[in-house]
Amino acid sequence: MQKIFDEVNSLDKRCYEEFGLSEDILMEHAALSMQLYIQENHSDKKTILIACGCGNNGADGIALARLLHKKFDVSLYFYSKAKSQMAILQEKRAKALDIPIIEEVIDSDIIVDCIFGTGLNKALDDDAVLLINELNSLDAIKIACDIPSGISFDGQVKSVAFDADVTITMGALKTSLFSDIAKDFVGEIKVANLGVQREIYETSTNKYLLEKKDLKLPNRKKHNSHKGSYGHLNVVAGCKKGAGIIAAKAAFGFGTGIVSVVCHENLDLPYHIMQTHFISKNCTAIAIGMGLGNYEIAEVQKILANDVKKIVDADLFYDELLLDVLDEDIVLTPHPKEFCSLLKLSNIADISVEQLQNNRIKYVEEFTSKYPKVVLLLKGTNVIISQGKNLYINTFGSAVLSKGGSGDVLSGLVGSLLAQGYEPLDAAISASLAHALAGANYKKNDFSLIPSDLIEEVRRL
Numbered sequence: 001m002q003k004i005f006d007e008v009n010s011l012d013k014r015c016y017e018e019f020g021l022s023e024d025i026l027m028e029h030a031a032l033s034m035q036l037y038i039q040e041n042h043s044d045k046k047t048i049l050i051a052c053g054c055g056n057n058g059a060d061g062i063a064l065a066r067l068l069h070k071k072f073d074v075s076l077y078f079y080s081k082a083k084s085q086m087a088i089l090q091e092k093r094a095k096a097l098d099i100p101i102i103e104e105v106i107d108s109d110i111i112v113d114c115i116f117g118t119g120l121n122k123a124l125d126d127d128a129v130l131l132i133n134e135l136n137s138l139d140a141i142k143i144a145c146d147i148p149s150g151i152s153f154d155g156q157v158k159s160v161a162f163d164a165d166v167t168i169t170m171g172a173l174k175t176s177l178f179s180d181i182a183k184d185f186v187g188e189i190k191v192a193n194l195g196v197q198r199e200i201y202e203t204s205t206n207k208y209l210l211e212k213k214d215l216k217l218p219n220r221k222k223h224n225s226h227k228g229s230y231g232h233l234n235v236v237a238g239c240k241k242g243a244g245i246i247a248a249k250a251a252f253g254f255g256t257g258i259v260s261v262v263c264h265e266n267l268d269l270p271y272h273i274m275q276t277h278f279i280s281k282n283c284t285a286i287a288i289g290m291g292l293g294n295y296e297i298a299e300v301q302k303i304l305a306n307d308v309k310k311i312v313d314a315d316l317f318y319d320e321l322l323l324d325v326l327d328e329d330i331v332l333t334p335h336p337k338e339f340c341s342l343l344k345l346s347n348i349a350d351i352s353v354e355q356l357q358n359n360r361i362k363y364v365e366e367f368t369s370k371y372p373k374v375v376l377l378l379k380g381t382n383v384i385i386s387q388g389k390n391l392y393i394n395t396f397g398s399a400v401l402s403k404g405g406s407g408d409v410l411s412g413l414v415g416s417l418l419a420q421g422y423e424p425l426d427a428a429i430s431a432s433l434a435h436a437l438a439g440a441n442y443k444k445n446d447f448s449l450i451p452s453d454l455i456e457e458v459r460r461l
């Protein structure tokens with residue numbers, strides 16, 4: 001996993017104070033990283049337009065223009081007059097080299113957005129909106145310096161943001177790049193070294209970006225084993241039985257030795273999935289909530305009181321019964337609307353889905369600081385998984401997964417790993433990665449995936 005930081009000003013400051021690196025040195029490295037990226041990836045291109053603002057993001061852009069000048073046809077466009085000390089200095093250097101400055105945006109092979117970086121501190125005015133829309137409309141390779149202009153420090157996009165193919169972010173990954181809203185603007189994210197390796201630039205953090213290598217698939221190294229060695233998951237099926245059955249199939253395909261669906265009515269199940277009317281004595285984990293509907297309260301209470309690992313989903317997020325188990329290390333997997341209900345039930349906040357989506361990390365942190373044992377997995381295009389103070393972001397998800405039944409597959413995967421003995425946090429992380437990567441591996445098209453395709457892809461991981 002890679003570290004993510006809420007802010008990097010303190011990290012820049014540490015470079016000045018502890019390593020004797022000046023702002024100028026840091027900025028030269030920022031510009032150099034962008035230069036190398038462009039030369040390594042787009043040496044066949046000719047024209048580059050660099051749009052600059054008045055602060056140090058703009059200064060990065062002016063320094064980049066100097067580095068690329070003569071190798072490419074570089075034009076500088078100033079959205080506003082240089083204001084920061086570094087922008088004024090960089091402008092002086094650029095002028096000494098006669099780098100072309102243009103008054104109107106022109107068609108170019110590459111556009112580099114250096115209008116606003118981490119210093120964006122108010123709403124974009126009409127001119128900025130117009131400029132960003134104009135840049136977005138051009139058919140060019142689009143590179144954002146540090147962060148696409150228009151995304152605020154907390155990852156919100158109020159009106160518009162630069163629509164980058166690549167964001168080259170300075171020094172370290174920032175939280176703002178990983179909001180659900182930012183995902184449609186940041187493109188591929190690369191980190192530029194600012195004069196020291198990242199491991200030196202970065203300090204400690206509580207936020208992490210998950211990588212493919214963080215997926216720990218179940219393994220069966222012991223030959224002397226039997227089905228019971230790989231756990232027994234009980235999936236409680238309610239009135240919408242399909243949800244439980246999908247979860248059960250996903251769990252079986254992800255390695256659980258025995259999977260039983262708990263249901264009072266007789267179900268038509270695949271032969272390898274068992275049915276039981278009550279929780280099995282030897283079950284090692286329970287998945288409950290998906291399609292639960294109006295289950296009898298006393299029965300749900302009894303199931304929740306069971307002393308095995310649990311994953312809770314869907315309908316139970318609307319039920320106060322859940323409050324009784326929030327002091328345990330259970331896994332909760334709400335989507336945004338369900339999480340809003342959970343926040344309300346637990347007296348943390350009474351907010352709309354939109355308010356939540358604009359502040360996902362904030363509300364996850366409030367919830368997990370009130371219930372530090374719970375493993376919370378908040379669904380979204382960038383899934384957030386958190387327990388206690390630590391928070392992990394999975395960005396591998398895509399719109400392929402935006403389908404009924406995808407969430408039931410995820411519950412099944414989490415339950416499967418819990419049943420096989422994973423710790424709840426590890427189960428949530430690996431299930432979420434497996435789910436997202438399986439979705440990404442489905443290559444037919446981006447609209448036709450059904451739960452059985454997803455389970456098939458999980459089985460191929």
Ligand SMILES: NC(=O)C1=CN([C@@H]2O[C@H](COP(=O)(O)OP(=O)(O)OC[C@H]3O[C@@H](n4cnc5c(N)ncnc54)[C@H](O)[C@@H]3O)[C@@H](O)[C@H]2O)[C@@H](O)CC1
Nearest residue numbers: 012026027055056057116117118119120121122123124146
């Ligand atoms: N400090 C350092 O050592 C380094 C800074 N770097 C660059 O510096 C950037 C941050 O620079 P700054 O702090 O100067 O901030 P920015 O360059 O992001 O912009 C700040 C300026 O824009 C104005 N502004 C903010 N929101 C506005 C709005 N909506 N409409 C109009 N004007 C607005 C502010 O008043 C301020 O003058 C980073 O994103 C990064 O690109 C990099 O060069 C790496 C090293």
Ligand SMILES: [K+]
Nearest residue numbers: 113116147149
């Ligand atoms: K920018």
